[in-house]
Amino acid sequence: MTAVLDPVVPVVRSGMRRSFVVSAVLVAAIVVLGVVALGIGAIYVAPLDVVRTLLGNGSRITNYAVLDLRLPRVLIAVVVGAALGMSGAVFQSLSRNPLGSPDIIGFNYGAATGGLLVIMVIGGSPGAVSAGALVGGLVTALLVYLLAWQRGVLGIRLVLTGIGISAILQAVNFYLIVNAGVADVARATVWLTGSLNNLGWTQLWPAAIALVVLVPALLFGVRWLEMLEMGDEVAQGLGVPVERARMYLLFTGAAACAVATAAAGPIAFVALVAPQLAKRLTRSYGAGLLPAAWMGALLVLAADFTTQRIGGTLPVGVATGALGGVYLAWLLWKRP
């Protein structure tokens, strides 16, 4: 057995090294962009002063601008982007289709439905709303899984079922927002198009903690994911409990997506684009969870930075949507 596997090892090693380098470059880019984003705004802070402030040596004004106003937003962008990137990597690998990402198959809309229901029925605190979004995302995942189940779940059927569910959920969300009169339109629109406006430390902590729990859970599932990509029968032969593994991955992936949606609403296309871009950079065939996470974080951060510069209160989902649309057109054109 080892003899058969041996030739593969160097390839895997070089792939891992490349993926490590890509991750490092992406993290560096995130840090640089983060420092720039922390400095720019109504109160300008020079990059070096930003670093000084972050290290605890800031003046009152820079403390206020950098730490109180901008840092939570930047960190939320990173957390949300990372969660979406990983979620997308898991689902694209599961469905063996780049279009099988949570934004196309409706999990983020399900999470939005959950959040909206809590706002309207219970009128709950931000924490309760986040919990509602989490439950909404997971219930949607379960529903899609059960409806797509037909002597096992086939990737393509999972995607198409998700599309149907997603259309229904978008209609439901729309109804909830318009007819039930969510008083604050700005707050309601977050649930239509993801946005980082008006978010602070209170939204960051739950998302960050959830991500800390989810990352090991997702990494634990990666070994299954890579074997499932080779086909159900091969995976079964390698000792993977196929349906159970799929269920586990589906739920952890959906949870990651729901965490992001709970914090910032359904931000479109990051989950679709991030894993694809990461995969092109690392040139690896696996799920590439961590590079996808960094790529997602960088994308959301960059998109939010751009929309803030262009439109002020324009939701970040607009920029990711435009970006994703262009990428999508290219993807569809390119694939035979």
Add this chain to the structure above:
Amino acid sequence: MPSRGTGLVLVLVALGFVMLLSLAVGARSIPFSTVLDVLASRDGSDSAFVVWELRIPRTLIGVAVGAALGVAGALMQALTNNPLADPGLLGVNAGASAAAALSISVLGLTDLRAFVWFAFLGAALAGTVLYVIAGRSGASPVRLALAGAAVTAALTGFTQAVVLLDQNALDQMRFWTVGALERANMGTLTDVTPFLVVGLVLAFLLARPLNVLALGEEVGRSLGANLGRTQLLTLIAVTLLAGAATAAVGPLVFVGLVVPHMVRAITGPDQRWVVAYCAVLAPALLLLADVLGRVMAREEIDVGVVTALLGGPVFLLLLRRDKAVRA
């Protein structure tokens, strides 16, 4: 089993009944007898006002839009030989909606007769993009549906952005996200009717060529069918029908998907009958959905929400039956 002709008469009767229902039911319910009285003589009573000024335009626009979307769906399914094709699901309506919303927001257009052209442009672009994608890959139903969903997602996001940028207009423009019949009036109807008529006539003329096409490209060619012309004209008809319908009431999903399937179960694959039935059954079902939306909750539910709620499950059911996606 009754012949297809008798069946069509039955469906027409059903449409007439649903139209009456649509005139009677709403926030203010009017008994059938009163509706008939008021229809016969416009007597200046409150009921007459409600029926003539509010419900007749709404009902007629529902009929027009329903027929357009049902027939557009039948055309798309025949053209792409794809059971999952629907102008709503494949992004044609979303394209029309995005272009119309953009023209309203950027160019400040307010007249339907002006922005309907942008709706056509958007519908044509979305339709062409999809057709090119499908054409390149041998038009697998699954692939087309995937591409359509992706295009829809992108365009819907775009429309929402346009609407959101104009916070004050959020309420007036919300129907660009989910379709609604209630804001339509007689002006809307007269504005879009010419386009719909042309589209419907085209659809009937295309029935025979599409029947030939259904035999396969090679057989069709050997029978003398002009493949390219048929495809182009079908795309034009779909653009006219879906574009005008969307300009009038916003993007509606699933109407064009579900109705042709129901119809083919009755008529078989002959496109001439499919189009005729779709033109009658689709409006009946759309109006029924609208009526349901009026009575389901205290506040009215937009018809776009109802069609998604009713049509979504049918789509899921079709998926379970479709061989292409079965394990």
